[in-house]
Amino acid sequence: MARTPTTTVKIGWTIAAWFIAFLIVFPILWTIITSFKPEAEAIASPMMWPHWTLDNYFEVQSRSDYFRHFLNSVIISVGSTFLALLIAIPAAWSMAFAPTPKTKDILMWMLSTKMMPAVGVLVPMYLIFKTLGLLDNVWGLTVVLMLINLPIVIWMLYTYFKEIPIDILEAARMDGALLWKELVYVLVPMAVPGIASTLLLNIILAWNEAFWTLNLTAAKAAPLTAFIASYSSPEGLFWAKLSAASTLAIAPILLLGWFSQKQLVRGLTFGAVK
Amino acid sequence: MATQQTRGLARTMLAPSVFVLLVWMVVPLVLTLWFSFQNYKLLSAAPVRFNGLTNYYYFLTDPVFLGALINTLVLVLSVLAITVIGGILLALLIDQPMFGQGIVRILVISPFFIMPTVSGLVWKNMLLDPVNGIFSHIWRFFGATPVAWLQTYPLFSVIVIVAWQWLPFATLILLTALQSLSEDQKEAAEMDGANAIRRFAYITLPHISRAITVVILIQTIFLLSVFAEILVATQGGPGFASTNLAFLVYKIALGDFDVGGAAAGGVIAVILANIVAFFLMRFIGKNLDA
Numbered sequence: 001m002a003r004t005p006t007t008t009v010k011i012g013w014t015i016a017a018w019f020i021a022f023l024i025v026f027p028i029l030w031t032i033i034t035s036f037k038p039e040a041e042a043i044a045s046p047m048m049w050p051h052w053t054l055d056n057y058f059e060v061q062s063r064s065d066y067f068r069h070f071l072n073s074v075i076i077s078v079g080s081t082f083l084a085l086l087i088a089i090p091a092a093w094s095m096a097f098a099p100t101p102k103t104k105d106i107l108m109w110m111l112s113t114k115m116m117p118a119v120g121v122l123v124p125m126y127l128i129f130k131t132l133g134l135l136d137n138v139w140g141l142t143v144v145l146m147l148i149n150l151p152i153v154i155w156m157l158y159t160y161f162k163e164i165p166i167d168i169l170e171a172a173r174m175d176g177a178l179l180w181k182e183l184v185y186v187l188v189p190m191a192v193p194g195i196a197s198t199l200l201l202n203i204i205l206a207w208n209e210a211f212w213t214l215n216l217t218a219a220k221a222a223p224l225t226a227f228i229a230s231y232s233s234p235e236g237l238f239w240a241k242l243s244a245a246s247t248l249a250i251a252p253i254l255l256l257g258w259f260s261q262k263q264l265v266r267g268l269t270f271g272a273v274k
Numbered sequence: 275m276a277t278q279q280t281r282g283l284a285r286t287m288l289a290p291s292v293f294v295l296l297v298w299m300v301v302p303l304v305l306t307l308w309f310s311f312q313n314y315k316l317l318s319a320a321p322v323r324f325n326g327l328t329n330y331y332y333f334l335t336d337p338v339f340l341g342a343l344i345n346t347l348v349l350v351l352s353v354l355a356i357t358v359i360g361g362i363l364l365a366l367l368i369d370q371p372m373f374g375q376g377i378v379r380i381l382v383i384s385p386f387f388i389m390p391t392v393s394g395l396v397w398k399n400m401l402l403d404p405v406n407g408i409f410s411h412i413w414r415f416f417g418a419t420p421v422a423w424l425q426t427y428p429l430f431s432v433i434v435i436v437a438w439q440w441l442p443f444a445t446l447i448l449l450t451a452l453q454s455l456s457e458d459q460k461e462a463a464e465m466d467g468a469n470a471i472r473r474f475a476y477i478t479l480p481h482i483s484r485a486i487t488v489v490i491l492i493q494t495i496f497l498l499s500v501f502a503e504i505l506v507a508t509q510g511g512p513g514f515a516s517t518n519l520a521f522l523v524y525k526i527a528l529g530d531f532d533v534g535g536a537a538a539g540g541v542i543a544v545i546l547a548n549i550v551a552f553f554l555m556r557f558i559g560k561n562l563d564a
Contacts, residue, residue: 005371013370020367021381024441028384030408031396043406087294090287098284106292108559113299115551117499119520120544123527123537124305147298154291179283208389210502211520215528225502229391232398232506239399239406246392257387258380265450269488270558273447 028250035243042240056244064227066245073223073249075138076213077206080145081153081199087146088153089195093187095154096161097169107158111270114151118211129216136218144216145206153202156267160194197263200256204264207253224249303544309537316531329538338514339539342522345429346546349436349518350497354490356437361444361489362482366474368445369452379449386442390502397435398424398507428508428516435503440496444489451485452478491554498547519543 022029034042035057037050060066095103125144126135134140164187172186210225217226228249231242257264265273313325333339368378385393401408402423410420423431455478463473499520504510510517510525517525523543527536 010371010373013367014372014374017367017370017372017378018374020364021378024438025381025384027393027396027401027438028388030400031392034400046408046411087290091291094284094287098280100281100284104559106288108555110291110295111558112551112555113295115495115547115554116299116303117520117540117543117547119499119501119523120540120547121302121306122523123309123533123540124302126527127305127533128302147294150291150295179280204387208387210390211499214391214502214505215524225389225391228389228395229502229506231395232391232509242395242399246396250388250392253387253389254384257383261380261383261446262450265447268443269447269485269492273450273485273488 028254031243031250032247034240035247037240039238039240042243056240057248060241060245060248063241066227066248069222069224069227070248072138072221073207073225076142076145076223077203079139079142080149080206081202083142083146084150084153084202085157085195085199088150088157088198089191092154092157092161093183096158096164097166107155110151110154114148118148122215125212126215135216136221138221138223141213141216141221141223144212145209148209148212149202149205152205152267152270153198155270156198156201156263157191157194159266159270160198161191163194164190197260198267200260201263201267204253204257204260306537306540306544309533310541312534312537314533314537316533325534329534330541333535333538333542338517338522341514342517342519345514345516346498346518346520348429349433349500350494352433353437353440353497354493356433357440357444357493358486358489360437360441361448362486364441364445365448365452365482366478368449379446383442383446385439386446388439390439391506393435393439394503394506397431397438402431424508425512428512432500432504432508432516435507436497436500439503440493443493447485447489448482451482455481487557491550491557494550495547495554498543498550519546 033050036052036054038053038055041048041050095107129135129137129140132140168186168190169182172182207223208225210229213223213225214229217223222230224245228242228245231238231245310329311324311326312322313320313328314322364382368375368382372378388396399407404410404420404422404425407420409423413420421427459477460473463477468476500518501520501524504516504518504521505524508516510521514522519539520543523536523539526532526539530536
């Protein structure tokens, strides 16, 4: 028999939890509020009621061509994700449905490439990019982000594909379905939810990646991570503009993140916690 | 039964992934190793030549390296302690009966989705700034002198920023584990007269221990290479007070253009990460039924 808590107890927990949640989310909330203040009020006492304005958003765009950087972020995160899926789906499919004695070793080895600290290969990557003329180039960066997230993508897809009942494939095979038909009509519809979750998580990770995006770009190809970093050496008043730029940069990913929080657990723990 | 044709196709489908990851892993790493034994400075006219272990010798005997190593360990261990203990408490709290549980959960995990450069700058300016930051206003409100956090306690400030970003991750994973614990078990223990602390120690904690291990291992991998927060918030300073290994290698590489020295530092970072990775891989491998 399940206990039903008294309303008083429930209200007590509600107040405690909402209070802690407010403290944790406060920096984000404060950033959003500041983005709607005039620059002079952004640094004034937090108790003052501001004169709400949208100026910061327009200024960020007109002064620094904000949407070019936004577009760079979109190209890099979405591009690297689709590239990774293109390579990873066949690999995960073959390991999940036609496993060999070596499959486990291959999976573990792929995961181990994710353990390599980026800084360990910063020097050669920088020099390779310089030699190939790829510094400050969105496509070069897209490929790098595809590579660093590929192990997670393969692993996530693998754990999802493993859950598809193999009997269904056997049945399709018995009925004489060709391999490509097996793929298109049987596997794909069942795999779509897993692929969609993988896609979402990977876009989030790529959007927020802040080592390669900072080190391999300059003015032209800088995505939002690098563009925002340019606010660390400011001239004059800038908090409201920083807040406006930040709010636009985090809003889409916050929404995607809330939407995919369940898949996040599974993806980031490589299937160890579901 | 997999046919010959299927097996061949399976290999073909696996090949591109294996190939790109192999190239990605081997080529830069071999180059890093190669550079680490070279006297190679981008701004120096001296011819590049083999110089044995000199880079390693300079890197390892430089007091800055020891400081960066200690900073790295302090950063990783502090953030782990804060996020694991805080994450357990927070997960227990969110797991209680309440109104609007879904919204609380969403609010609590939000910091995890904020890009590191935004977190670093928002904390640096709007929260920790000694003149206009929120904390300075609170300090003044209570009649205290505001603290210049990033100048006086640089490493501590970085720890707070990074812990704020990773607390949601720990909480989310631990909450997921908590919610898979059956109510029956807890109730049975309660009927047997176990109090809340004993129920936590003997039922809840063992149940989530696996998730705790996962959180520690995965966070360690990411925390060993904290970079952007330090870059925007403190630039590793004052002096080298908040420089970790990742930031030090970056400074030597793209600040001093000392390719050889940075490569030696990179090799050391790889070795450190591999020690952790070894345990993580064994743990994940044990849970994998391929």
